[in-house]
Amino acid sequence: MLISGKADYRFVMLFILNLLLVVMSEILEKLSEAVELGKVDRKAHYPPHLKGFEGSYEITGTALDAGITPGQILDEALIPTMERVGRKFSEKKIFVPQMLMSAKAMGAAMVQLKPYFISGEIKTKGSFIMGTVRGDLHDIGKNLVSIMIEGGGWRVIDLGVDVNTARFLRAIEENPGSPVGISALLTTTMENMKETVASIKEKFPGTLVLVGGAPVNERFCKKIGADFYSPDPQGAVNYLSMIQSKF
């Protein structure tokens, strides 16, 4: 009887756990759909067939309430969805306006997630300069890197998008010794990244330069004389902690 009671308990717990996992994956699926279709929030009129429905802003709130971690929301819903959006754009199944609406929906989700990545820790590690390279308007990846680095205890000086070399140099001059992060999402703007890194290294040889963005890789990083490449923000956070511990 006791054994059967224990077995029953285990069965019920397993059942609840499975149910919870199903609910969680349904929420993440709904969020992916909202981002892919560019549904920002309940008030948004776009897309017309979803008028009045929840958007990525509300669904992200529901996901957090359901106990899904911000990391899971990013890795299992938001980032793969943006990759899917990019693929559909390549296949000409969607066009720039739809890609832009997806970016807006991702931004609305990030508003909910940001507080979870900022630890509230006193920013004592120094300043970190961050920007998207000249000619490039993509800022989702840059913003994510900024949020995670800020969460790692750094004061982030975000220069925004389409940042030319002179602007990066001025920021380094104003914040001597600060490491710099540069993002590029287009194969065409990788050239501008190369030019910016070369100027930084020429004028401020001691400055550490971190590079990233979908088309960037380790080989390109080495080739242009940057110090560090990471495919994700956490790599940058770890690298900065490692560098800082050496001082």
Ligand code: B12
């Ligand atoms: C959203 C989007 C847009 C939006 C951007 C809105 C915004 N506010 O950012 C809009 C609509 C404006 C846009 C415009 C264009 N886009 Co666009 N866009 C995308 C899309 C779908 C998603 C990008 C994104 O946000 N990904 C999610 C983030 C989280 O990922 P991420 O940026 O890679 O960042 C991560 C890492 O790379 C890393 N990281 C990023 N930066 C850094 C920096 C450092 C230091 C470190 C350590 C790490 C790091 O950390 C991040 C988190 O993991 C991509 C597709 C794709 N697969 O990337 C196309 C894509 C990048 N776009 C593309 C193109 C062609 C364009 C346009 C030229 C289209 C056009 N004809 O006008 C324009 C260019 C405008 C310009 N001058 O910049 C192409 C680029 C092709 C190429 N190889 O060059 C892509 C790949 C789509 C495709 N498959 O064809 N785009």
